[in-house]
Amino acid sequence: MDLPAQVWVQVVVNGLALGWLYVLMALGLTFILSMMGILQLAHGEIYMIGAYIVYYLSVSLGLNHYLAMLLSMLIMATFGILLEKFLFRPVQGYLLPPIVVSIGLTLILTSAAAVFFGLFERGLPRLAHGSFLVLGSAVPKDRIIAVGFSIGLLVLVYLFLKRSKYGQAMVASAQNRESALLRGINPNQMSRLAFSIACALAAVGGSLAGAIMKLSPFMGTPPLVKGLVIIVLGGMGSLLGATVGGLILGLLDSVIPVAFSPAVASIAPLIIVVIILLVRPQGLFGHE
Amino acid sequence: MNRRQIIKPTSIVAIIIILFLAPVLIESIYWMSILALACINVLLVSSLRSIKLLDHISLGHVGFTLIGAYGTALLVMKVGLPFWGALIMAGLMSSFVALVLGYPFLKVKGMYFAILTLLTAETFRSIAYYWRGLTGGQLGLLNIPPPSPLTFPGLGTISFDTIHNYYYIILIVVLISLSIIYRLEHSHLSFKWQAIRDADNLAQSVGINVAWYKMVNFAIACFFAGIAGGLFAHYQHNLSADATSRFGVWTTLYLLIYLVVGGEAKFAGPIIGTLVLMFVGEFARPLGEFQPMIIGALAIFVVLLLPGGIIGLPDQFKLLYRKLLKQTTGVQGSV
Amino acid sequence: MLEVRNLDKHFGGLAAVSELDLNVSQGEIFGLIGPNGAGKTTVLNVIAGTFLPTRGKVIFKGEDITRFPPYRRAQRGIARVFQRNVLFRSFTVKENLLVGFHLRSSKSATEIFYKNAAAHNQERVEREKAMQILRFVGLSQQADELAINLPHGYQRALCLAVALATEPELLLLDEPLTGMSAEETATMMDMIRALRDERGITSVVVEHNIRAVLGLCDRIAVLDYGRKICEGLPKEVVENPEVIEAYLGAEQDAV
Numbered sequence: 001m002d003l004p005a006q007v008w009v010q011v012v013v014n015g016l017a018l019g020w021l022y023v024l025m026a027l028g029l030t031f032i033l034s035m036m037g038i039l040q041l042a043h044g045e046i047y048m049i050g051a052y053i054v055y056y057l058s059v060s061l062g063l064n065h066y067l068a069m070l071l072s073m074l075i076m077a078t079f080g081i082l083l084e085k086f087l088f089r090p091v092q093g094y095l096l097p098p099i100v101v102s103i104g105l106t107l108i109l110t111s112a113a114a115v116f117f118g119l120f121e122r123g124l125p126r127l128a129h130g131s132f133l134v135l136g137s138a139v140p141k142d143r144i145i146a147v148g149f150s151i152g153l154l155v156l157v158y159l160f161l162k163r164s165k166y167g168q169a170m171v172a173s174a175q176n177r178e179s180a181l182l183r184g185i186n187p188n189q190m191s192r193l194a195f196s197i198a199c200a201l202a203a204v205g206g207s208l209a210g211a212i213m214k215l216s217p218f219m220g221t222p223p224l225v226k227g228l229v230i231i232v233l234g235g236m237g238s239l240l241g242a243t244v245g246g247l248i249l250g251l252l253d254s255v256i257p258v259a260f261s262p263a264v265a266s267i268a269p270l271i272i273v274v275i276i277l278l279v280r281p282q283g284l285f286g287h288e
Numbered sequence: 289m290n291r292r293q294i295i296k297p298t299s300i301v302a303i304i305i306i307l308f309l310a311p312v313l314i315e316s317i318y319w320m321s322i323l324a325l326a327c328i329n330v331l332l333v334s335s336l337r338s339i340k341l342l343d344h345i346s347l348g349h350v351g352f353t354l355i356g357a358y359g360t361a362l363l364v365m366k367v368g369l370p371f372w373g374a375l376i377m378a379g380l381m382s383s384f385v386a387l388v389l390g391y392p393f394l395k396v397k398g399m400y401f402a403i404l405t406l407l408t409a410e411t412f413r414s415i416a417y418y419w420r421g422l423t424g425g426q427l428g429l430l431n432i433p434p435p436s437p438l439t440f441p442g443l444g445t446i447s448f449d450t451i452h453n454y455y456y457i458i459l460i461v462v463l464i465s466l467s468i469i470y471r472l473e474h475s476h477l478s479f480k481w482q483a484i485r486d487a488d489n490l491a492q493s494v495g496i497n498v499a500w501y502k503m504v505n506f507a508i509a510c511f512f513a514g515i516a517g518g519l520f521a522h523y524q525h526n527l528s529a530d531a532t533s534r535f536g537v538w539t540t541l542y543l544l545i546y547l548v549v550g551g552e553a554k555f556a557g558p559i560i561g562t563l564v565l566m567f568v569g570e571f572a573r574p575l576g577e578f579q580p581m582i583i584g585a586l587a588i589f590v591v592l593l594l595p596g597g598i599i600g601l602p603d604q605f606k607l608l609y610r611k612l613l614k615q616t617t618g619v620q621g622s623v
Numbered sequence: 624m625l626e627v628r629n630l631d632k633h634f635g636g637l638a639a640v641s642e643l644d645l646n647v648s649q650g651e652i653f654g655l656i657g658p659n660g661a662g663k664t665t666v667l668n669v670i671a672g673t674f675l676p677t678r679g680k681v682i683f684k685g686e687d688i689t690r691f692p693p694y695r696r697a698q699r700g701i702a703r704v705f706q707r708n709v710l711f712r713s714f715t716v717k718e719n720l721l722v723g724f725h726l727r728s729s730k731s732a733t734e735i736f737y738k739n740a741a742a743h744n745q746e747r748v749e750r751e752k753a754m755q756i757l758r759f760v761g762l763s764q765q766a767d768e769l770a771i772n773l774p775h776g777y778q779r780a781l782c783l784a785v786a787l788a789t790e791p792e793l794l795l796l797d798e799p800l801t802g803m804s805a806e807e808t809a810t811m812m813d814m815i816r817a818l819r820d821e822r823g824i825t826s827v828v829v830e831h832n833i834r835a836v837l838g839l840c841d842r843i844a845v846l847d848y849g850r851k852i853c854e855g856l857p858k859e860v861v862e863n864p865e866v867i868e869a870y871l872g873a874e875q876d877a878v
Binding site for chain 2: 101218222
């Protein structure tokens with residue numbers, strides 16, 4: 001516990017970077033959950049495939065890294081539209097079928113990644129080299145860039161939801177499906193939109209994570225579990241909750257291993273969530 | 289006695305006989321292991337289905353398997369209990385934890401319960417992964433001994449250090465467990481479970497203590513998960529709790545697939561689903577990394593096109609047959 | 624027999640019921656009426672145990688049951704018929720009743736595995752009791768039909784039958800006459816009266832059908848905005864100016 005202040009700064013920055021990545025996952029999960037009532041367990045694999053697409057485009061084909069990320073976003077968004085239409089819309093409204101569909105999807109996507117790219121870990125090129133000096137300690141530039149990207153995306157999403165016609169329709173749809181229907185909002189369009197945005201966000205999250213951490217076909221499972229923790233913590237269906245929850249979890253995941261131990265770090269968030277679900281099921285910001 | 293009343297018990301007896309003869313018929317250790325694992329999985333998926341009977345989806349079944357597995361292993365290795373005692377005790381530990389957690393957990397509905405159980409299982413796994421003192425931490429438990437040899441007067445001594453012999457223990461335990469689960473499902477207990485599932489508010493107002501009955505259901509199912517875990521520990525001879533282990537999220541996903549593909553409506557569903565998918569998986573193994581893809585695609589196919597699962601097929605055929613009959617003869621045939 | 628003392632029920636900031644006192648005597652049919660939103664169903668929910676009161680007590684046969692969960696109240700002899708047709712969807716008519724018998728039959732755990740002669744006997748007795756109740760509500764023909772296949776009026780009768788299976792002393796009826804034809808209404812009213820006369824069952828009836836309530840109930844309480852504005856014999860209540868005001872006011876709001 002008696003660590004110099006520099007370490008704490010690094011830990012916190014790390015936590016925030018991690019947190020923002022989690023937020024990207026959690027937002028997507030929340031979109032799909034609140035728009036379609038579906039728990040998309042394969043979302044971690046979307047994140048993973050998004051990262052691999054960037055790998056393929058930038059490392060194998062030599063494309064500019066940021067261009068690759070943009071393409072990955074678009075590809076996964078389109079993929080999301082297909083998933084919504086052919087896989088998830090038919091099973092909307094039930095509890096178990098969508099879960100099983102997403103499980104099947106998880107297996108297929110993980111398998112596909114292993115087939116195309118092999119099981120061993122790879123890495124994406126770092127977003128930037130070197131570090132800034134913040135508060136007297138060296139903070140890696142790539143973390144800052146990751147945070148910057150995430151915040152930028154979040155602002156875009158927020159603006160979209162608040163200002164654009166479709167965004168507002170999405171919010172209305174999520175809050176009250178029937179009255180949205182009465183106002184002529186097309187629920188299928190909303191689901192499509194929600195799914196594609198969710199997949200795009202996950203793709204970016206995966207790309208950023210692949211640059212900071214490692215790529216592997218199994219890299220999607222831990223973020224998914226974290227995503228679940230976050231949406232429970234923040235409140236299912238609440239975007240603010242997903243954001244705040246993600247940041248809190250990111251910080252916890254970064255601080256606790258240093259302050260206590262990795263053991264506590266993996267157990268603590270889970271126990272917190274279990275307690276929250278029992279004591280305040282709607283989470284910090286949820287409404288139910 | 290009509291035809292159905294003869295066919296069903298006969299086929300069950302036939303299957304059981306074949307299962308008992310399996311070690312004689314199958315020489316390969318590999319396939320014997322697969323069959324043994326399949327039996328353990330059948331128990332797991334059947335007990336998962338019991339929970340589903342109350343409309344709860346438990347994504348945390350592996351957590352209770354973990355308690356059973358580590359429990360049995362530790363009781364045998366550190367406390368010195370004989371295998372059978374350890375097995376039952378581990379099952380009881382598992383159901384005790386289920387009772388304790390069940391009281392608050394079962395109050396929440398559908399999605400929340402699913403997420404809760406998933407995270408609980410992950411918590412158990414993390415604890416097992418990090419608690420070096422108790423579970424060997426990241427190294428896990430190694431060299432779990434097989435059950436001690438049994439001596440039967442007249443038959444001699446049977447030792448259980450080979451899979452061919454240990455398989456018999458697994459088979460007997462699983463068969464006994466399945467018959468208990470089966471009897472439960474056709475008892476007045478299950479009658480109340482079904483009532484709770486249909487309308488728990490009405491069940492409450494006719495005097496059924498819904499919370500208690502849900503807890504009993506959960507505890508029984510988790511007892512068998514623990515037993516399955518105990519069987520697994522002595523099958524595998526070592527246990528580990530890392531993310532890709534038997535106790536991780538992936539196993540949960542597979543168990544659910546087995547359940548849904550088999551069909552949850554009938555008791556035989558999990559059995560069929562598990563056996564079919566495990567053997568499909570084995571035959572797909574030469575395809576290497578494509579194997580999970582095939583299982584995943586199959587799962588999606590069944591969910592989208594065959595909602596009742598495999599055991600729902602006969603009913604689907606009957607409906608199809610009736611439709612065809614109506615169309616061709618213009619008569620409503622009663623099949 | 625049933626006493627509600629100083630009952631308050633708040634949902635968030637909204638006071639659904641305030642300072643309610645009720646006294647229901649054994650063997651009477653007690654009506655609870657009032658315009659929409661007056662809190663009638665809330666009161667029933669508190670008596671049945673679905674809601675816990677914010678303040679106040681519920682006393683049944685001298686016992687304070689305020690904190691009892693619904694299943695314990697059923698054990699004490701309170702049965703409830705829900706507002707909507709709540710039935711066990713996958714069961715037949717007879718099976719629905721058998722669930723109700725759970726309370727009064729004691730089944731041991733060993734019966735799961737082996738039923739001896741006594742157990743079989745008990746089941747036979749239960750099936751006969753079930754048929755008796757079904758005859759009373761007029762559903763004996765439909766005993767083996769799936770409950771959800773019945774038309775609305777029959778389903779309502781089945782709800783009553785299930786409640787009767789618990790051998791209650793107090794029946795809580797939440798709008799038992801909704802959606803019923805004139806004939807079905809009369810039949811239901813006769814049944815409630817017969818339950819009182821033949822079995823001494825007390826009933827608390829929440830209803831919108833004023834004419835029926837006036838004809839059926841021994842005493843009536845009127846609620847408006849969660850408060851009791853009047854209580855007494857049907858003819859007193861009907862002439863009470865506040866009651867008329869409450870209903871007229873509600874009509875005006877509706878228009």
